[in-house]
Amino acid sequence: MARFAIERSHVLASAILAGLVVSCAAGPQPVPPSQKPVPPVAEQPAPETGPIAYNPSGNKAMDDWRADFSARALAEGRDRAVVKSFLSGLEPLDLWLGSEFQVASTGISDQAEFAKPVWDYLRVPMGDSRVTNGAERLTRLAGLFDQIEAAYGVDRQVVAAIWGMETSFGAVIGNFDAPNVLANMAVEGRRKSLAESELMSLMKVVERGDAKREHLIAGWAGAMGQTQFMPSTYLAYAVDFDGDGEKDVWSSEADALASAANYLASSGYAKGQPWGIEVLVPPGFDYGLADGKERRLDTWRGAGLSPMAGGEFATGGADYAELWLPAGAEGPKYLLFNNFKVFKKYNNADSYALAIGLSGEAFLGKVGPVAAWPRHLAPLTVADIKLLQAGLNSKGYDAGVVDGIAGRRTKSALQGFQKAEGLVADGYPTKAMLAAVTGQGAGVAASTGGAVN
Numbered sequence: 366m367a368r369f370a371i372e373r374s375h376v377l378a379s380a381i382l383a384g385l386v387v388s389c390a391a392g393p394q395p396v397p398p399s400q401k402p403v404p405p406v407a408e409q410p411a412p413e414t415g416p417i418a419y420n421p422s423g424n425k426a427m428d429d430w431r432a433d434f435s436a437r438a439l440a441e442g443r444d445r446a447v448v449k450s451f452l453s454g455l456e457p458l459d460l461w462l463g464s465e466f467q468v469a470s471t472g473i474s475d476q477a478e479f480a481k482p483v484w485d486y487l488r489v490p491m492g493d494s495r496v497t498n499g500a501e502r503l504t505r506l507a508g509l510f511d512q513i514e515a516a517y518g519v520d521r522q523v524v525a526a527i528w529g530m531e532t533s534f535g536a537v538i539g540n541f542d543a544p545n546v547l548a549n550m551a552v553e554g555r556r557k558s559l560a561e562s563e564l565m566s567l568m569k570v571v572e573r574g575d576a577k578r579e580h581l582i583a584g585w586a587g588a589m590g591q592t593q594f595m596p597s598t599y600l601a602y603a604v605d606f607d608g609d610g611e612k613d614v615w616s617s618e619a620d621a622l623a624s625a626a627n628y629l630a631s632s633g634y635a636k637g638q639p640w641g642i643e644v645l646v647p648p649g650f651d652y653g654l655a656d657g658k659e660r661r662l663d664t665w666r667g668a669g670l671s672p673m674a675g676g677e678f679a680t681g682g683a684d685y686a687e688l689w690l691p692a693g694a695e696g697p698k699y700l701l702f703n704n705f706k707v708f709k710k711y712n713n714a715d716s717y718a719l720a721i722g723l724s725g726e727a728f729l730g731k732v733g734p735v736a737a738w739p740r741h742l743a744p745l746t747v748a749d750i751k752l753l754q755a756g757l758n759s760k761g762y763d764a765g766v767v768d769g770i771a772g773r774r775t776k777s778a779l780q781g782f783q784k785a786e787g788l789v790a791d792g793y794p795t796k797a798m799l800a801a802v803t804g805q806g807a808g809v810a811a812s813t814g815g816a817v818n
């Protein structure tokens with residue numbers, strides 16, 4: 366599921382909508398004076414106009430939001446019957462509007478929570494069950510995957526890996542009514558603009574006849590079907606691959622998988638190119654080159670990188686890659702290509718994209734990485750990472766917002782510190798690095814985690 370974007374434009378959008386409401390409410394239509402009253406028995410039901418009336422939901426905030434949103438949907442030209450069918454049966458969900466959720470979702474507050482090491486994140490995607498099921502799907506649906514590869518130019522194991530990651534191959538697609546869950550998200554407030562925009566998109570889906578109102582089942586955050594499309598993604602990329610007239614990403618494997626392939630292809634996926642290649646680095650290698658910058662393959666060869674698997678780099682024509690150290694200098698090292706960035710369109714997390722790449726290859730019998738994960742390096746707690754970020758910021762290395770999440774900016778700041786101190790500049794947050802940055806605990810020289818150049 367795509368991550369939520371912070372919406373900044375809703376004030377402007379509201380102003381535009383307010384203008385639309387005014388222009389659409391340009392006074393009553395005149396009644397022709399010659400028209401005689403029609404006898405009651407032949408009376409046609411008057412076309413409904415004005416606000417739609419709803420039964421109370423039991424939640425005042427929800428009722429207030431609904432009255433406002435309903436009017437805006439009509440003003441934007443959404444079909445009246447569709448608007449009514451979306452908003453009539455709204456129910457507050459504890460998940461979104463209960464007091465426990467409000468407390469739990471105020472941010473990362475659990476000081477004991479560990480930042481999950483990437484090898485923990487990979488446990489399920491690379492587990493026996495997932496890999497066995499993925500391989501089985503590739504065999505059983507070989508004909509379908511042939512057709513999808515031919516139509517969209519997306520390698521089958523990638524589509525299968527996304528299918529596995531998102532819903533365990535269709536086993537877990539959620540059981541919420543999509544309009545209701547999006548309405549709850551809007552009322553909850555922090556993702557209001559996103560939720561409203563997705564509701565509008567979903568109304569268009571039904572207006573267009575792509576899916577029926579009663580089929581709109583979603584996960585708890587509004588993502589739908591076997592490959593978990595948000596409504597706006599569905600609207601833009603869902604396809605009817607089995608030709609029955611509906612884009613049924615819920616129960617048609619052909620529709621769901623082809624839709625995912627269409628999305629990946631539209632995001633720039635290049636068939637036959639790697640997402641990443643595990644590499645070996647020479648002694649004395651400058652890990653500061655793992656800085657998020659893409660460099661030509663020749664540059665990487667010149668720096669001494671070679672494929673872990675031996676031989677020459679096989680890139681299918683891709684020439685630019687960045688060096689990525691998912692677990693620092695002691696762990697596996699990857700050159701990442703454009704297809705990795707395409708995976709991140711689905712979910713903008715490096716660990717997610719790595720799981721797609723690795724699990725897809727595992728479905729084909731190629732299990733990576735070859736290098737071991739540095740499991741001996743104790744993970745930092747969220748509180749530790751906040752201390753590290755604050756320490757880096759106070760030393761003039763810009764780690765950004767102190768949020769307890771060791772993202773690329775924190776890694777980059779840590780690399781800057783490591784370079785200045787003459788340390789292995791891998792940007793990997795460890796207890797030793799925390800001690801070095803904050804000036805507490807073990808000495809730096811004795812605690813670089815054993816990374817030897």
Ligand SMILES: [Ca+2]
Nearest residue numbers: 605609611613
């Ligand atoms: Ca279909």
